[in-house]
Amino acid sequence: MLLAAATASLFRMLAAYVLSVLTALLIGSAMAKNKTVESILLPILDILQSIPILGFFPAALILFVTYFPERIGVELASIFLIWTSLVWNMIFGVYSSVKSLDPSYDDLVKAYNFGHAARFFFIYAPVSRRSLIANSLVSWAGGWFFLTSAEVVSLGSSEYRVTGLGSFIIEQFNSGNLLGFYLGVALLLLIITLTYFLIWNPAASKNLGLNLPSFTAVYDKIHDIVAATWGGLGELSLVVEKKLKKFEKILGFLIRLSILVALVIFALNIIAGLGSIGLPNFLPKMLAVLYEIPITLARIVFILLLSLSLSLLVAFISYRNVLLGGALSIIGEILASIPAIIWWPLLAAIALGYSYGAYIVSLIVFLQGAFWYLYYNIIVYGLSSIRKDLEELSSVYKIRGVPFIRYVFVPSLLPSIATGALSAWGGAWNASVVAEYVVVGDHSIDIGGVGALLNRLAIQGDVEGLVVSALLLSSVIVLINKTLWSRFFKYIEGKYGGED
Structure with missing residues (x-):
């Protein structure tokens, strides 16, 4: 079996x-x-x-x-x-x-x-x-x-x-x-x-x-x-x-028509679905999501900062020691692939045995969803982008330790850090559904947040609430992406985009 x-x-x-x-x-x-x-x-x-x-x-x-x-x-x-x-x-x-x-x-x-x-x-x-x-x-x-x-x-x-x-x-x-x-x-x-x-x-x-x-x-x-x-x-x-060359125009028309019909049917279903929810039901569901989003947002900001710190530490170790870096890569690949929900039963003694145990395990699950995006971007792309001439100058002028990390190592990794951080941001939001709510045996663990809300709606069978919540959450994430994250990327591009 x-x-x-x-x-x-x-x-x-x-x-x-x-x-x-x-x-x-x-x-x-x-x-x-x-x-x-x-x-x-x-x-x-x-x-x-x-x-x-x-x-x-x-x-x-x-x-x-x-x-x-x-x-x-x-x-x-x-x-x-x-x-x-x-x-x-x-x-x-x-x-x-x-x-x-x-x-x-x-x-x-x-x-x-x-x-x-x-x-x-x-x-x-x-x-x-x-x-x-x-x-x-x-x-x-x-x-x-x-x-x-x-x-x-x-x-x-x-x-x-x-x-x-x-x-x-x-x-x-x-x-x-x-x-x-x-x-x-x-x-x-x-x-x-x-x-x-x-x-x-x-x-x-x-x-x-x-x-x-x-x-x-x-x-x-x-x-x-x-x-x-x-x-x-x-x-x-x-x-x-x-x-089929001689039928190209006919086939192109049929394909475009099929796509248009599919989009119209999809739009009509969405409109019908929103109509069945009704305004009195829609507003409370929307307000519930807006109340829970800041809770999860605060956790994700902390997770991103922690993930960035750990990723830079691992990257620096890999940079200084190739063999140790290879070993860390293998460990990382295995840990990154462990299904999120398995961490809860594995660490059930901590989650259920201590007053803040559930938050500790939730932190690990959040890290699982965010850390590896930063890690892989920095290890795969970042380390290979460190310029040899800067390394040689650092060696000649004996720039080591904190000054090397601050003025050479981290600036060289910034484009990869930006890309990895954006992916980690999305990964953390997705991980919230398994980090903020879980059923372990006869126990339900609910630490609040939008991920926990989505789970509660799924358990209740509230399809309308689930769809509204998921779409509203996505809209908030996209809005933040198009404002804060886009500015961060423009800063990185303006500062480092012109370097060879």
Whole structure:
């Protein structure tokens, strides 16, 4: 049973990851090369990436459980929910890669009359490889982080479970089977470790130039299979596109019409949904969210400062000692992937045994959701951006210790710190749904905040309240992103953007 659960979870992770890569390539390249698509999808994605996983529960139930046989629908819903925790940063990675393409590529496309398929398979996908691999390190960890939430979809009296390692671990703990619980956690850690050693570390080492402990044989085989499959699909798409060339205008019209119809139906459903809520019900729900948001916001600001301090400490250790840095990277990869909700039963003695125990465990879960974004951005991109000439000057003039950190080390990392901090900001908001409320055995732990509110609404089956709360929370996050964070990025760009 345990092996079957582990296999099922790994399959869902792989299925969600493949779907995320394809989604990222399609949407990211489309946004980068079409201003109309960019103007429509960019603000929508800003909102979607800010919605915690609980906010997608109603969509998962409506899209899959309602229209498919229950067993298939629940499985698809679980993959969809994992996909929501993987895909957003991958889309923006592809978008930035294709957006920054040298203009000479566009001249090449026009000169050789490349079709959409040729551009997608042989230009946009290859140029996005580095960003996809870099973002996959964080996304893969994020998928495991929300695995349990995706394998148990609960909304009011309706609860849907799939066989999986995350649901198995929680069930074993709640039933009092501690041996099964610890065996499940041990197997989870083993799978996470193996996937990094056999797949992600070799991928990062070969494509990003990182020196991570790994075994390359499995990755090389997978790379050959994926390359052959992708090349075959590319060649096939060229043939199909050539055959359909004479129907290009008709197909383009049908595609645009289908998208328009889908958007209209979606908008009408949203309007109908808001109409069913009614103003008297809408206002109290909105006020409840606005009351809880500052509580979570204060926690997240503290978490960001703590994450930044820890990330800089680990980065400095890695910078000074390569071997120790490699060991810390492996530990980080494993810890980053532990599903958030598993920390609660693992540390149940602390959470339930002390007056402030729940806040301590909540702090750890929040850190899980935020710290690794800063960590990976600084380790993967930041350390490689420290200029050699500054290092040599520091050595010549014997600038060490605090002056080196203040005037050379931290300023060199600022662009990576900014990018990582923004991602950590979003990750912390998403983590709030598992950091502020949890059921451990017969005990419900509720420390307040917007994450706890979303959980209470889901337990009550208040779909309208859940949707309103998730959208309002997303709007607040986007508003802060477009004001405070955008100014911070402009400052970084103005101060360091011109440096070679």
